[in-house]
Amino acid sequence: MDGMHSACRATDTVAATSWGLRLRCGAVAGAAGGLASVVVLWLMVEPVIGRAILLEEEMHGRHEAGGAHEHGATVTRLQQQIGGTITVLVVGVLLGLAFAVIYARVQHRFSEETDLGRALSLAALAFTVVAAVPSVMVPANPPGIGSSDTVGRRTLIYLLIILVGVLFVGVVFALHRAAVDRGIAPEGRWLLTAAAVAIGALVVFSVPHVEERVPSVIPADLVWDFRVGSLVQTAALWTTMGIVHGVLLHRERERESVSLMARGR
Amino acid sequence: MNIESTPLAHRPTSSAVPLWASALAAVALLAVFLILQGNDSLLSAEMGSWLHEVTHDGRHALGVPCD
Numbered sequence: 322m323d324g325m326h327s328a329c330r331a332t333d334t335v336a337a338t339s340w341g342l343r344l345r346c347g348a349v350a351g352a353a354g355g356l357a358s359v360v361v362l363w364l365m366v367e368p369v370i371g372r373a374i375l376l377e378e379e380m381h382g383r384h385e386a387g388g389a390h391e392h393g394a395t396v397t398r399l400q401q402q403i404g405g406t407i408t409v410l411v412v413g414v415l416l417g418l419a420f421a422v423i424y425a426r427v428q429h430r431f432s433e434e435t436d437l438g439r440a441l442s443l444a445a446l447a448f449t450v451v452a453a454v455p456s457v458m459v460p461a462n463p464p465g466i467g468s469s470d471t472v473g474r475r476t477l478i479y480l481l482i483i484l485v486g487v488l489f490v491g492v493v494f495a496l497h498r499a500a501v502d503r504g505i506a507p508e509g510r511w512l513l514t515a516a517a518v519a520i521g522a523l524v525v526f527s528v529p530h531v532e533e534r535v536p537s538v539i540p541a542d543l544v545w546d547f548r549v550g551s552l553v554q555t556a557a558l559w560t561t562m563g564i565v566h567g568v569l570l571h572r573e574r575e576r577e578s579v580s581l582m583a584r585g586r
Numbered sequence: 587m588n589i590e591s592t593p594l595a596h597r598p599t600s601s602a603v604p605l606w607a608s609a610l611a612a613v614a615l616l617a618v619f620l621i622l623q624g625n626d627s628l629l630s631a632e633m634g635s636w637l638h639e640v641t642h643d644g645r646h647a648l649g650v651p652c653d
């Protein structure tokens with residue numbers, strides 16, 4: 322990482338937090354988000370998966386070590402649980418790296434004065450676009466509920482909602498800037514943003530719903546618990562990532578400006 | 587959340603993002619996509635199905651569509 326360090330030239334003093342540092346902040350924040358998410362996974366999600374598997378086994382009347390799936394792969398439940406934990410951690414670190422880069426690119430568009438405030442805003446936006454909004458039309462399901470006939474269509478809709486959401490956020494920010502440039506009053510800008518969000522919500526709700534049949538042995542209760550757990554898990558991931566990223570970056574900036582002053586620049 | 591236009595004096599302006607950093611972010615997001623889709627296009631059928639199974643709890647927990 323030190324090689325990258327020297328390769329990046331600072332544009333201005335305090336904003337010049339080097340890319341090596343930025344990425345390290347991102348990775349650490351991502352790992353922290355992943356950890357928080359794993360805690361929720363074990364407290365709220367794994368128990369529900371366990372309940373679902375028990376019910377399925379009762380229905381099939383025999384024990385299947387492979388869990389709810391019958392792909393013929395030799396993966397035990399424990400391996401799936403450990404694998405799931407590692408997956409969430411790895412995804413957290415990767416998202417943290419991407420977060421650091423996107424944050425560097427867009428932070429000046431947020432009005433919050435601290436890194437903590439701006440990072441939390443970006444994280445809240447990310448949670449909304451990649452987790453909360455898609456979950457309205459393509460909700461999370463415990464293993465063994467979705468049909469393999471519809472998984473292609475559900476995936477397509479899910480990805481499209483995320484893609485459109487990202488574009489939508491870009492358009493709203495651009496609209497807002499255009500409104501500022503034209504000298505439109507804050508109330509007018511607020512209305513404009515609210516109208517755009519309302520239109521966005523309409524678009525999301527007009528997305529065709531993929532009909533899903535939940536096996537009759539699975540209580541609605543269980544599906545609900547799983548969906549809530551899943552959303553809490555992604556919320557924990559993004560919130561923690563935002564907070565840790567903001568705090569780390571803030572600390573780095575302070576350290577940087579102190580050392581710059583010490584060097585008499 | 588407020589979208590702001592007039593940066594305060596001490597607020598950092600947009601630091602130019604070098605190409606390699608954007609590429610790194612894109613690769614990270616692509617990796618997330620491949621992991622969560624359990625995508626086996628880069629792997630043998632055996633490895634692909636292993637990846638699908640071993641990431642299965644994580645995929646469902648994070649709300650990614652799956653069968």
Ligand SMILES: [Zn+2]
Pocket residue numbers: 464465642646652653
């Ligand atoms: Zn599945």
